[in-house]
Amino acid sequence: MALLELTDVTRSVRLPDDRILAILQGVTLSVDAGEHVAVVGRSGTGKSTLLNILGLLDAPTSGEYVLDGTPIGRLSGRARARRRGDDFGFVFQQFNLLPGRTALENVAAPLMYARGKTFWRRFTLAAQMLDRVGLGDRLDTMPDKLSGGEQQRVAIARALVRRPRVILADEPTGALDVETGGEVMSLLDEIASESGAALIAITHDLAVAARAQRHYRLAGGVLLPIVLNAPGQVTEWIGDLPVSAPLATAVPITLEEDRA
Amino acid sequence: MTGIVGAIVEAWDELRIHKLRVLLALIGVAVAVCAITGITAAAQMMNQAVKEQTERSGGRATTLMVSAYPTGSVAPTGEQYDAEFTQIVERYGVEYASRELYSQLTFRFPNGAQPVQVQAVDVDYGVMRRVQPVQGTWFAEADADRFAPAVVVNEDFLELLGVSDLSGHPTVMLGGKTPVRTTILGVVATQWEGEGPTAFLLYDHFTRWASPDVQYGPVVPNLSLWVPPEMADELTELVRRDMSAGLPGTQTDVYQQGGGFDVLEGGARWVITGIGGVALLLGGLGLVNIALVTVRYRIREIGIRRSFGATSGRVFFGVLMESVVATVLAGLLGVMAAIVIIKNIPVERIFGAGLQDVPPFPLSAALVGMACATAVGALAGLIPAIVAVRVKVIDAIRY
Ligand SMILES: Nc1ncnc2c1ncn2[C@@H]1O[C@H](COP(=O)(O)OP(=O)(O)OP(=O)(O)O)[C@@H](O)[C@H]1O
Ligand SMILES: [Mg+2]
Numbered sequence: 315m316a317l318l319e320l321t322d323v324t325r326s327v328r329l330p331d332d333r334i335l336a337i338l339q340g341v342t343l344s345v346d347a348g349e350h351v352a353v354v355g356r357s358g359t360g361k362s363t364l365l366n367i368l369g370l371l372d373a374p375t376s377g378e379y380v381l382d383g384t385p386i387g388r389l390s391g392r393a394r395a396r397r398r399g400d401d402f403g404f405v406f407q408q409f410n411l412l413p414g415r416t417a418l419e420n421v422a423a424p425l426m427y428a429r430g431k432t433f434w435r436r437f438t439l440a441a442q443m444l445d446r447v448g449l450g451d452r453l454d455t456m457p458d459k460l461s462g463g464e465q466q467r468v469a470i471a472r473a474l475v476r477r478p479r480v481i482l483a484d485e486p487t488g489a490l491d492v493e494t495g496g497e498v499m500s501l502l503d504e505i506a507s508e509s510g511a512a513l514i515a516i517t518h519d520l521a522v523a524a525r526a527q528r529h530y531r532l533a534g535g536v537l538l539p540i541v542l543n544a545p546g547q548v549t550e551w552i553g554d555l556p557v558s559a560p561l562a563t564a565v566p567i568t569l570e571e572d573r574a
Numbered sequence: 575m576t577g578i579v580g581a582i583v584e585a586w587d588e589l590r591i592h593k594l595r596v597l598l599a600l601i602g603v604a605v606a607v608c609a610i611t612g613i614t615a616a617a618q619m620m621n622q623a624v625k626e627q628t629e630r631s632g633g634r635a636t637t638l639m640v641s642a643y644p645t646g647s648v649a650p651t652g653e654q655y656d657a658e659f660t661q662i663v664e665r666y667g668v669e670y671a672s673r674e675l676y677s678q679l680t681f682r683f684p685n686g687a688q689p690v691q692v693q694a695v696d697v698d699y700g701v702m703r704r705v706q707p708v709q710g711t712w713f714a715e716a717d718a719d720r721f722a723p724a725v726v727v728n729e730d731f732l733e734l735l736g737v738s739d740l741s742g743h744p745t746v747m748l749g750g751k752t753p754v755r756t757t758i759l760g761v762v763a764t765q766w767e768g769e770g771p772t773a774f775l776l777y778d779h780f781t782r783w784a785s786p787d788v789q790y791g792p793v794v795p796n797l798s799l800w801v802p803p804e805m806a807d808e809l810t811e812l813v814r815r816d817m818s819a820g821l822p823g824t825q826t827d828v829y830q831q832g833g834g835f836d837v838l839e840g841g842a843r844w845v846i847t848g849i850g851g852v853a854l855l856l857g858g859l860g861l862v863n864i865a866l867v868t869v870r871y872r873i874r875e876i877g878i879r880r881s882f883g884a885t886s887g888r889v890f891f892g893v894l895m896e897s898v899v900a901t902v903l904a905g906l907l908g909v910m911a912a913i914v915i916i917k918n919i920p921v922e923r924i925f926g927a928g929l930q931d932v933p934p935f936p937l938s939a940a941l942v943g944m945a946c947a948t949a950v951g952a953l954a955g956l957i958p959a960i961v962a963v964r965v966k967v968i969d970a971i972r973y
Contacts (some may be wrong), residue, residue, distance in 0.1 A: 362972075371881060371967045392885045399883015410878050410971060414591040424882040426580040433576040 315383060316344040317479060317512055318368060323377030325363050337363045339535040341377070347479060350503065350513045352523035354540075355532035361516045362484055364532065368514060369482045370398040382479075399427045403473030403511070405502065407485035409465040411457040411472075417444060418453040421472045428476055443471040447501060463494035470502050474509060481506050483515040487522055499525060581888060585895035588868075599864055600904040602857030603950060607908030608915075609850035611943030615916050618936040630704050633798060636806035637702065637831055640797040642817050642824035650821050652781060652795070658820040659797045662813055670800035672696040673777045675793055677786040680749030681756075681771070683734045687749050690731065691772045694780035694795075702800045705774075710740045710760030713776055717759070723748060723779040726760040731771035754783050806830050857904075858950040861897055865958035869893060876962050877970025886963045893962040897955030898948060905947020909940045 325338040337360040345351055355361050366372035367379065370386065379386040381397065389397065403424075404410075411420050418440050425436035432439065444450055447467040457465055466486060473481055486502060487495030499515075499522050506513040517523050524542050531540045633639075640662070644650065650658075656673070663671045672695050679692045699705065700712035707726060717724050725746070737744045740758060747753040762774075775784065777795070786793055801809050810828045817826040869876075876889055884892070913935050 363968075366968050369881065371971070392887065395880070395883050395885040395888075397883075398881065402881075404881045406971060410874065412875055412878060415587070419587070423879070426584060427879075427883040427888070429576050433580065 316380075317347045317349075317382055318343070318345040319378075319380040320344070320368070320374075321378045321380075323367065323374040323379060325360070325367060325372070326375045337535055338367070338374075338537075341535075341537045343530070343537060345480070345512050345514060348507075348510045348512055349528065350506065350526040351515070351528045351530065352526035353514065353516045353530045353532055353537070354518065354520065354523050355516075357518075359532045360535045361532050364537070365482050365484050365514065365516055368480070369402045369404060370394045399424065399476070401479045403476065403478035403481045405466070405469050405473045405481065405483040405486045407488040409457070409462070409469045409489070411465055411468055413457060416454045416456060417449060417460065417468045420457065420468055421475050424472060424476050432476070440471070440475055443475045444468070446505060447471045461494075462490050463498055466490060466498045467501060470498070470505065474505055474511070477509055478511055480512045480514065483513065485516055485518065487517065487519060492519075492521075495519065495522065577888065581892045581895050582899060584892050585899045588892075588896045589900050599857055599860035600900055602853060602860055603901050603904040603947060604857075604908040604911070606850050606853035606857050606950075607905045607943045607947045608911040609853060609908075610847060610946055611909050611912035611939050612915055613847055613850060614942050615912060615936050615939035616919070618939060619916065626704055633702050633831060634704075634800055636801055636803040638799040638801055638806065638810060638813060638828055639831060640799065640813055640817060640826070640828050641794070642821045642826045643794055644823060645825050646823050648823055649794070650824065652793075654821065655795050658817065659795070661820065662797070662816055663799070665816070666799075666801075666809060666812065668799045668801060670698040670702050672699040672702060672798050673795045674699065674798055675777070675780070675795040677780070677784065677793055679773075679775075679784050679786065681731075681773070682747040682749050682753065684736050685734075688734070688771065691770070692775050692780070692784070693772070694775045694777045694784070696777050698800075699774075699798075702798065705762060707760035708763050710758070712760055713774075718776055718778050720757075720779070722755055722757065723775060723783045724757045724759045726762060726774040727758055728762050728769065728772045729764040730769055731773055732758070732761050734771050748783065751785065854946055854950050858901075858954045861900065861951070861954035862957055865893070865897055865955060866961065869958040869961050872962075873965050873970045876965050877967050880967040881971065890959045890963045893959040894952060894955035897958075898951035901947045901951030901954070902944070905944050908947065909943045912939070912943065 320341055320343040323338060323341045324336065326334050326336040329335050341364060343351075353361055353364065363372065367374055370381075373387070381401065384397075386394065386397075412423060415423070418437060421440035421443055422436040425432055425439060428436070441450070441453060444453055447470055449464060449467055449471070452460065452464065457468065460468065466489075470486075473483075481502070483502060487499055490498060502513065502515070503525050513526070515522065515526065520542070523529055529540045529542055531538050629635075640659075642650070642655070642658075659671075659673055662668070675694050677692050677694065678689045680687050681690050697713045697715055697718070705712050705726075708729070710726070712726060713724065725748075727746075732738075732744075735744060735746060735758075740761065744758050745755050746758060748756045799809070799813070807830075810830060814826050814828045817824070817828070876884075879889065879892075916935060
């Protein structure tokens with residue numbers, strides 16, 4: 315059975331002028347434990363909305379979301395918060411580190427919501443995690459004294475410190491230069507694999523997307539699977555998506571429905 | 575368990591980070607708590623002081639003063655009074671009772687004989703009126719069986735005698751036709767400037783050895799009874815009835831006295847408590863303001879915490895606790911300051927006499943202070959907590 319299962323999920327909001335804006339339409343997605351999935355798409359197509367629904371920060375307007383056999387629609391707000399803390403780790407584009415707290419305190423913060431031993435040992439666990447992302451010597455540094463890449467590494471450590479089953483990364487490299495972004499992404503890939511967590515990453519960057527095992531494209535609120543022909547090499551995008559490398563080296567990608 | 579600890583740890587962190595702004599509001603809270611606690615404590619301690627003083631003159635709560643003055647020319651004898659008094663004390667099982675009479679006796683001082691105001695009392699009088707000898711002791715039960723009288727005198731008496739303390743076991747001749755050597759057991763403080771010599775004598779010694787000045791009129795003893803306050807009314811009636819029946823030809827009076835009253839019960843206390851309350855309110859408002867500002871600026875942070883699995887209850891409690899943790903700390907400081915201030919007030923100087931039962935800093939006052947601090951923290955935290963819970967998570971972590 316899949317770890318996450320979205321069936322025909324829609325999400326719409328009522329705009330101030332009373333029009334209904336459909337952000338997601340009929341999204342169906344299934345992710346297994348430990349799987350790495352990438353979602354690409356232009357700005358404003360609903361990628362963050364999809365990720366928020368997956369991470370229980372938002373709820374579908376219609377459709378079903380089953381998390382590890384539990385239909386989420388039936389859970390109370392409290393139970394959803396619990397599962398969010400227990401099962402998900404978030405990495406945001408803007409790092410979203412807590413200001414005024416050291417790297418160590420930031421990484422320990424999610425463990426404040428854990429129970430038992432994990433709660434009491436939170437600083438030890440956080441220090442271990444920071445060591446793993448290569449910041450073992452920066453434990454007491456404030457976020458504003460860290461570079462963007464370092465901040466995102468702290469955020470990755472923070473997302474993984476509670477050993478979540480799913481890591482949700484919303485454009486984790488979006489605020490970083492290409493090289494740093496690549497490093498951060500390999501790190502995220504690596505430690506997600508190490509801990510056996512599923513990784514769902516949203517990105518504009520095809521090179522980043524190419525690291526995943528399965529790929530989706532979100533356009534106009536519709537989620538479609540895509541195939542990247544030569545993983546790691548892809549630089550061009552069909553239609554409305556950005557180009558990140560010289561066209562000379564580009565390898566065309568094919569939409570699945572095109573092949574069918 | 576970890577939930578509560580977590581919320582408190584978080585609240586503490588939050589305060590640590592916004593220390594300067596919070597500090598200002600907290601100083602207000604601390605000062606207010608200090609004022610309220612100090613006032614409550616001072617009122618209680620002053621009450622104790624005033625109570626002890628009134629008890630020294632009027633007896634403890636409740637003292638029944640029983641008198642039976644002869645109305646005609648025939649007065650009951652001392653023996654009749656004694657018998658009646660003894661019966662009453664025994665009949666009603668009164669634990670502390672003392673016969674009392676005032677008289678004037680002549681003592682022989684180095685520079686001549688001199689009349690001295692004398693009060694003849696029973697041993698219990700010492701407890702009933704909180705007599706505190708500054709030197710020596712009050713009478714003990716065994717003193718009644720002495721072969722010579724003993725006295726407890728005031729400082730003026732001792733001075734007239736030309737003696738500075740009791741280390742030389744001074745004695746004095748109790749005058750009259752057959753003078754008798756009298757031991758000085760203890761010395762009490764002179765009550766007012768120029769009081770002159772006074773002495774306490776045991777009632778039994780008085781009847782045995784004293785020959786009161788006849789000019790002074792007939793000596794009529796009174797009886798004072800220390801009874802439980804709740805029985806005072808009933809006993810007043812019974813004793814009056816018994817005395818009238820037992821001592822015909824006298825006008826029996828029984829009246830109740832003793833006990834303290836609340837000094838700061840009235841206006842002053844309310845004014846000071848009111849000022850403290852206003853200060854507390856202002857401190858609280860400052861805190862609300864700061865908390866609201868910080869909550870707005872922390873919307874993103876609350877969103878991030880939500881992504882860690884914080885329930886809305888936890889967010890609410892966390893924001894509320896920030897205020898409470900802060901004001902409790904401020905309250906603690908306020909209470910400690912109040913204790914330091916109160917402990918350094920020279921009670922003796924203010925009330926003229928030391929306290930016998932020096933009350934420790936009243937716990938209730940400290941509790942009142944801490945309760946105020948906690949309440950103000952909870953109230954101040956309520957509004958920002960509600961704001962925090964209504965933050966939409968997705969909006970919070972957007973942009
Ligand atoms: N609560 C809301 N009210 C109104 N419009 C919303 C709301 N939430 C999302 N939208 C709109 O839905 C669309 C999708 O938003 P979303 O943030 O999911 O896009 P995105 O794919 O993550 O974009 P980006 O790549 O820029 O982050 C946007 O046009 C956004 O303005
Ligand atoms: Mg987005």
